[in-house]
Amino acid sequence: MKKIKIGLVGAGFVSHIHMDAYNQVIGIPIEVLGVFSRTKEKAECFAKQYGIVRVYDDYQQMLNDKDIDIVDICAPNIHHRQLCIDAAKAGKHIVCEKPLTGAFGEGFKGNVDQTGHIPKLHMYKEAMDNANAILAEAKRNNVKICYAEDFIYAPPVAKAKRLLKQSEGAILEIRSEESHSGSHAAYSRHWNLAGGGSLLRLGSHPLGLVIHLKHFEGNLRQGKPIHVKSVVADVGNLTRTETFKNLSARWIVDEWKDVEDWATVIITFEDGTKALVKSNDTTLGGVVNTLDVYTTNCVIKCNMASNDSVKAYAPANEIFGNEYISEKIETKAGWTFPSPDEDWMRGYPQEMQDFAEAVYYDREPISNGELGRQVVQVIYAAYLSAEQGRRIDLEELDASINDSKGSKKINI
Structure with missing residues (x-):
């Protein structure tokens, strides 16, 4: 071997x-x-x-x-x-x-x-x-x-897929979110380094997940994936509002330069069903990683971040010292919910297991380059939608620029 x-x-x-x-x-x-x-x-x-x-x-x-x-x-x-x-x-x-x-x-x-x-x-x-x-x-x-889209491999999502397969119901709507109180990575403040704000940096997770689930459903029901048809989106900078600036801002990151800190995307798939994706850097209380699936005969709700298998109380923040509690939590004081294995709940070990097997056995990984490409496509179509204030049809968009060379020189 x-x-x-x-x-x-x-x-x-x-x-x-x-x-x-x-x-x-x-x-x-x-x-x-x-x-x-x-x-x-x-x-x-x-x-x-x-x-x-x-x-x-x-x-x-x-x-x-x-x-x-x-x-x-x-x-x-x-x-x-x-x-x-x-x-x-x-x-x-x-x-x-x-x-x-x-x-x-x-x-x-x-x-x-x-x-x-x-x-x-x-x-x-x-x-x-x-x-x-x-x-x-x-x-x-x-x-x-x-x-490396770990959400696809998260145990709650794997269970949701098994439930969907057994139920044989058709997905009508998917809602998914990743939000928290802001990245501490210096490069994330600048579009020229990050490629976007909360929509790209956080939204990649839930967008990849909802796209994957419709691919999964399509392959089950008709032998081919169901793709995204169009997007409607809005983005914003909530930490630049007067409401935010006039109050204490010590808990939420507000150092964004030219990227958004809030985004919402509505996706319409080829079969007419919908998905709602939210991502922002303005949510206190720890990271939000959720998935809700509404079908013709069941509802499935997943939470890849929160858990209550361990509960802990401390009257002061310093009592638990350097012991990890959970991602993006602002304080260790009061009641908290320490995660026994946060990486496992979000699918990181399962992800690398699949990648190792894909290379070793010479097969495609579950999360491959084509999924990554489609996530990029939907995100930047969403940015265009937010800029122009209208629905963007992906097929029409690509057809309109198919023969365009584009200019490498940009001026504002």
């Missing part, structure tokens, strides 16, 4: 989650052989913590390593396109954190904090060019794209 060997790009927050998930893969021989980070000292510290053998001086050195089978990309969004393409050219399978890619204002010559004001039609074209380029290079070099 040949061991699958992984090269990890990045040594930040999500890299730790991926490492813990890889350590739980069973039945498939795998090893995270090496790591590369922009800061070598950080990579060395990461490698020491996890017993990783190799620390690379640069990304190309990782790609030149013939022992590496998979490159796992845990880098900021702006780097995904080039890292994925370079990995594919090197014949390495790809694990890429969400979103697969985005639009970052290529060719924009103005102030970087004005990137988010570029016309959204240009952003849509750029994002789709980037996504299509990744998929084309992967196909050309016969490598797999494992799109």
